[in-house]
Amino acid sequence: MSLLSTRGLSKHFAGLTAVNDVDFDLPEGQIRALIGPNGAGKTTFVSMLCGRVELSSGVVMFEGRDISVLPAHKRIGLGLAYTFQITSVFGNLSVAENVALAARRRVKGAMVAQVVTEALGKVGLADRMEQNAADLSYGHQRLLEIAMGLAQAPKLLILDEPTQGLADSEISDFKALIRDLANSTTILLIEHNMNVVMELADFITVLDFGQVLAEGTPQDIRANAAVQAAYLGTV
Template sequence: MSLLSTRGLSKNFDGLQAVSNVDFDLPEGQIRALIGPNGAGKTTFVSLLCGRITPSSGSVSFDGRDISKLPAHKRINLGMAYTFQITSVFANLSVSENVSLAARKRVRGPSVMTVVQQVLDKVGLADRLDQIAGDLSYGHQRLLEIAMGLAQAPRLLILDEPTQGLADSEITAFKSLIRDLSSTTTILLIEHNMSVVMETADIITVLNFGEVLAEGSPAEIHANAEVQTAYLGTG
């Protein structure tokens, strides 16, 4: 059974069809990449999954439960965590305080600092425990945001452009991190960096004009003529 699925999911903005009749299934334990050209509807689709906006029609289900009308904070309580395209860290708090706030949604007492240390180790920020988050580089703020998501031990982690602002060496480490996380967490990755997508995703879903253009393995998507024309720029 799919951990996350949509049926006929659509969203209109003043007559503009941003997402149109999308059927989507994400099995537990999979790394799924969501790609597509600018304006393809990716951000709107993810906002529908997260509960930041409500659908015009269709449904979203998580672990077999219809969550279409559930607000975002209640979806988090079910085991969904997500990072935004724009960082949402608390700039005036330290790195450890940011992660502690996220961890306290799940654990209490001394366990909090154990979780903080574990997730900062995972994302490569353990040496910046006491640094003020607002003083971090943009790329490191993205990694902190991922750590905050991981602190909640999510069943589903949705990452929106996580490698934006990362140096090449950090992107290499990020690929390893994603592969490591996939043993315990289902991952939906919205990403423009095609080397990240092709090297980490089990399956890729391509959106174009708010509709699913194609879906398949990295090799199948790379060889798909429609995808090449619409997005990969080799058509």
């Protein structure tokens, strides 16, 4: 059984079809990359998975349960965490306080501090716990977002453009982080950096004009002529 699946998932905005009749299956334990040109519908698609955008038609299933009409906070409670394409940290709070807010959805009392320390340690921000989030670089804010997701012990972690704003050295650390996280959680990665995608993903889904253009291993996708044409030969 897939951890997450969709059938006929569609979203229409005032006559514009952003996502059109997408069937999608994500097995437990996989690193799946979702790629495609700008405007392909990737963020709208994952926003429907997370409950941030209401679907126009279709079904979203998580662990065999229909979650199509559940609000976002209920989906988080089931184990589905999503980091945003644009950082959503609280700039006036410390790094630790940001992660603690996320942790308190799952644990209480002294356990909060333990979860905060573990999550920040995993993303390499343990030495910045007392720093205000607003003072972090953009790349470090993205890592803080991931820590906030990890604090919820997700069964599925959805990362939207996580390497945007990271330096090359930080991207190398990020890839190591994802490989480590994959031992304990399923990962859906929306990413434009093709080196990251090809190195990390077990399987890739390509969206174009709101529809699935192709699916396969990194080798399959790299060799796919339709993907090369849609993605301007950058894959």
